[in-house]
Amino acid sequence: xxxxxxxxxxxxxxxxxxxxxxxxxxxxxxxxxxxxxxxxxxxxxxxxxxxxxxxxxxxxxxxxxxxxxxxxxxxxxxxxxxxxxxxxxxxxxxxxxxxxxxxxxxxxxxxxxxxxxxxxxxxxxxxxxxxxxxxxxxxxxxxxxxxxxxxxxxxxxxxxxxxxxxxxxxxxxxxxxxxxxxxxxxxxxxxxxxxxxxxxxxxxxxxxxxxxxxxxxxxxxxxxxxxxxxxxxxxxxxxxxxxxxxxxxxxxxxxxxxxxxxxxxxxxxxxxxxxxxxxxxxxxxxxxxxxxxxxxxxxxxxxxxxxxxxxxxxxxxxxxxxxxxxxxxxxxxxxxxxxxxxxxxxxxxxxxxxxxxxxxxxxxxxxxxxxxxxxxxxxxxxxxxxxxxx
Ligand SMILES: *Cc1c(COP(=O)(O)O)cnc(C)c1O
Numbered sequence: 001x002x003x004x005x006x007x008x009x010x011x012x013x014x015x016x017x018x019x020x021x022x023x024x025x026x027x028x029x030x031x032x033x034x035x036x037x038x039x040x041x042x043x044x045x046x047x048x049x050x051x052x053x054x055x056x057x058x059x060x061x062x063x064x065x066x067x068x069x070x071x072x073x074x075x076x077x078x079x080x081x082x083x084x085x086x087x088x089x090x091x092x093x094x095x096x097x098x099x100x101x102x103x104x105x106x107x108x109x110x111x112x113x114x115x116x117x118x119x120x121x122x123x124x125x126x127x128x129x130x131x132x133x134x135x136x137x138x139x140x141x142x143x144x145x146x147x148x149x150x151x152x153x154x155x156x157x158x159x160x161x162x163x164x165x166x167x168x169x170x171x172x173x174x175x176x177x178x179x180x181x182x183x184x185x186x187x188x189x190x191x192x193x194x195x196x197x198x199x200x201x202x203x204x205x206x207x208x209x210x211x212x213x214x215x216x217x218x219x220x221x222x223x224x225x226x227x228x229x230x231x232x233x234x235x236x237x238x239x240x241x242x243x244x245x246x247x248x249x250x251x252x253x254x255x256x257x258x259x260x261x262x263x264x265x266x267x268x269x270x271x272x273x274x275x276x277x278x279x280x281x282x283x284x285x286x287x288x289x290x291x292x293x294x295x296x297x298x299x300x301x302x303x304x305x306x307x308x309x310x311x312x313x314x315x316x317x318x319x320x321x322x323x324x325x326x327x328x329x330x331x332x333x334x335x336x337x338x339x340x341x342x343x344x345x346x347x348x349x350x351x352x353x354x355x356x357x358x359x360x361x362x363x364x365x366x367x368x369x370x371x372x373x374x375x376x377x378x379x380x381x382x383x384x385x386x387x388x389x390x
Pocket of ligand 1: 187
């Protein structure tokens with residue numbers, strides 16, 4: 001591979017089996033609403049040891065639908081991690097709710113448990129408790145789910161886990177999406193762990209929530225007499241019993257998802273291997289490397305580093321530009337959501353979430369995807385060494 005070849009920060013991993021799976025569906029007679037969708041859902045639920053999985057056309061609509069199913073509406077309060085993609089917060093605004101943020105733990109870059117608890121105590125005295133909290137498994141590292149669930153039970157909110165990064169991540173011996181959170185959402189965008197082109201999915205062990213989410217995914221329409229208000233008028237009959245959406249995924253995408261999911265163990269193993277290799281090679285660099293926490297295993301969606309400003313005076317902008325010039329597709333995750341102009345116009349201000357703001361100032365995401373070669377990874381490390389003078 002020529003030295004100037006561009007290395008993206010992430011990209012899909014598509015093999016012959018994926019092509020065969022898609023081809024089979026394309027000629028099967030069902031392009032959408034066929035059997036490939038429940039097959040994918042069942043396989044995903046089994047892999048994540050959870051009762052229900054509902055696939056949708058992307059994770060953003062999955063977050064929106066989960067909010068609606070959890071009863072989020074005008075007057076509701078929803079809190080999320082400020083170090084996330086904007087969709088983690090937008091989902092509540094779609095419902096007319098009020099959004100607020102919780103700062104991060106600088107070590108894990110996930111929602112800080114201490115900051116959450118403090119904010120809850122204050123909200124309890126002011127009568128402004130949230131109905132839903134949306135923690136995010138940043139970079140694929142599960143957040144403090146057990147402690148958050150204890151807080152949820154004490155303060156009466158429900159947990160909508162944004163596990164978009166965390167397909168295959170494990171927490172206390174079980175896959176995320178199975179215990180602790182009331183509902184979890186996963187993304188299958190091409191840069192994520194497995195892909196369906198565009199795609200998302202909700203998991204829950206709650207039968208009633210699963211039923212609502214299935215209903216909302218397809219217009220709020222049911223053909224099940226048990227869910228109808230009146231008696232069926234015949235074989236053609238359906239009822240719209242809620243205001244739903246068309247948030248369906250296609251059979252073509254679901255077939256790709258099943259094929260990808262079958263390779264999850266090997267895709268994950270390769271990410272683990274590459275992450276360990278980065279850890280080893282970057283150990284002496286003036287960087288904060290991703291945290292490792294004993295009771296949980298990251299999916300390693302992202303390998304995000306932070307320039308340690310006590311050991312390096314080189315700016316993130318300089319390092320970023322130098323790596324891009326070297327053909328390395330570094331990225332930044334994330335610009336804290338409250339700094340976005342749309343959220344500033346809602347009244348949020350710089351300085352409100354200092355840990356996330358400080359992290360962002362030094363944050364760089366390095367390339368990590370299963371087919372990244374060791375030679376390519378060495379090129380990333382060498383370019384980073386030059387930029388940081390390490
Ligand atoms: C990718 C992502 C989303 C949105 O996923 P889509 O499938 O692209 O809609 C939401 N939250 C987080 C944290 C993400 O990384």
